[in-house]
Structures are given as C-alpha cells and as structure tokens.
Amino acid sequence: MKIEDKYQVTEGISGYWHYHLSPKSNLSRVLCGARTMHCYLPFDRWGFVGHLNEKYCDECLKIAESKLIEKGE
Numbered sequence: 001m002k003i004e005d006k007y008q009v010t011e012g013i014s015g016y017w018h019y020h021l022s023p024k025s026n027l028s029r030v031l032c033g034a035r036t037m038h039c040y041l042p043f044d045r046w047g048f049v050g051h052l053n054e055k056y057c058d059e060c061l062k063i064a065e066s067k068l069i070e071k072g073e
Helices: 058-070
Strands: 007-012 018-023 036-038
Touching: 018 058
Parallel strands: none
Antiparallel strands: 007 018, 007 036
16 A cells, blocks of 8 residues: 555645645544644645745654554555
8 A cells, every 4th residue: 555545645734835644534633743734735746845945744754654564555
C-alpha cells in the first residue's frame, strides 16, 4: 500500500503553506499532532517547493512510513 492510499495532505493553521499528513479516515487528526485544516493539495505535490516557499512536515512523513512498515503494507 502507498502512503497516498491511507493519508491526505492537510494544511497547518499556524502558517500558510505548511503541510502535514492526516489519515483519510479522520482528516481532523494529523499524525504529528499539529492543528490543521482541510486543503486541496494532491499527494503527488508533497515536497514541491515553489515561490511560496512551501514546507512539509518531516515528522508526519516519518510516522506514516513507519506505520505502513509496521503493518507490512
């Protein structure tokens, strides 16, 4: 299973263009514990940094990867 099959990109409320990962089954919960809101950034854009200086949560990505490894997915 791929990360994008289980997780959705959400945007942090503490600043613009700071993205996190939430389980698709519960978008109000973010993996690292940050407060987030729904956004429409597709997962394939994760990691892209453009003129907005987007940031991506390394902690969320590590947690998502470890959960998939634990479950053998």
